[in-house]
Amino acid sequence: MDTQKPLRLGVNVDHVATLRNARGGVHPNPVAAALLAIKSGADGITAHLREDRRHIRDDDIAAIREAIAAPLNLEMAATEEMVAIALNTRPNAACIVPERREEVTTEGGLAVVGNEDRLTDLLRPLKEAGIRLSLFIEANEADIESAKQIGADIVELHTGSYCNHLTGGPTELRRIRHAAAYGANLGIEIHAGHGLGFDTVGPIAAIPEIEELNIGHFLVGESVFCGLETAITQMRQKMQSSRCHNNLG
Numbered sequence: 491m492d493t494q495k496p497l498r499l500g501v502n503v504d505h506v507a508t509l510r511n512a513r514g515g516v517h518p519n520p521v522a523a524a525l526l527a528i529k530s531g532a533d534g535i536t537a538h539l540r541e542d543r544r545h546i547r548d549d550d551i552a553a554i555r556e557a558i559a560a561p562l563n564l565e566m567a568a569t570e571e572m573v574a575i576a577l578n579t580r581p582n583a584a585c586i587v588p589e590r591r592e593e594v595t596t597e598g599g600l601a602v603v604g605n606e607d608r609l610t611d612l613l614r615p616l617k618e619a620g621i622r623l624s625l626f627i628e629a630n631e632a633d634i635e636s637a638k639q640i641g642a643d644i645v646e647l648h649t650g651s652y653c654n655h656l657t658g659g660p661t662e663l664r665r666i667r668h669a670a671a672y673g674a675n676l677g678i679e680i681h682a683g684h685g686l687g688f689d690t691v692g693p694i695a696a697i698p699e700i701e702e703l704n705i706g707h708f709l710v711g712e713s714v715f716c717g718l719e720t721a722i723t724q725m726r727q728k729m730q731s732s733r734c735h736n737n738l739g
């Protein structure tokens with residue numbers, strides 16, 4: 491019997507907003523990109539409303555929510571301001587990420603160990619509102635256990651180090667494989683993302699416990715050369731062929 495889990499693609503549209511903001515106008519529009527991404531085969535849209543609003547803004551989140559029927563995964567810091575916005579927006583999932591203003595992108599996973607009580611109290615209203623709770627973490631057992639303890643539905647495993655050829659590679663891949671199996675065994679849904687591109691997506695897509703990949707920067711960059719639709723179509727093909735290849739052994 492084929493028990494393979496399907497693998498979804500969430501397209502992160504943050505850097506469409508980065509381009510728009512570079513000129514302060516309205517083009518390119520992240521809502522139009524979100525609609526095109528869904529038409530091109532994305533299963534959902536991801537957007538990170540950063541505290542400094544450097545790319546996606548509050549009005550983008552509201553407009554994306556309004557425009558798309560597909561699931562919205564709202565990436566956000568663990569702050570009261572962001573919890574209030576999530577409760578207003580009602581995304582399908584809230585993915586809690588660590589945030590430092592001076593960082594270029596989300597460096598490292600959320601420190602769940604040691605912060606269980608604070609996170610449980612802060613995030614409880616999201617769970618009570620029926621918003622799925624996702625925690626963006628490094629691939630390690632301790633953070634997965636703490637995620638389980640605070641009631642996370644999902645952990646998204648940070649693939650940034652794996653994708654960084656200077657520090658990543660086989661050791662990081664082994665860590666991600668182990669964490670995916672460990673988390674799934676505890677009943678947590680497993681996602682992965684950060685830094686993934688055509689060259690790196692295959693081994694991650696082949697991990698059978700992973701149910702969703704969230705990919706942004708590469709797809710937006712690649713769309714300069716081939717268009718968003720083609721970039722997404724090719725990414726989906728690579729994901730699917732790695733998944734099937736793995737299934738065939």
Ligand code: PXP
Pocket residue numbers: 502504538565585587595596626646682683684685686704705706707708
């Ligand atoms: N997942 C999470 C939790 C992220 O913070 C990001 C970056 O915003 C991504 C996935 C997508 O990363 P990238 O843009 O490098 O594909």
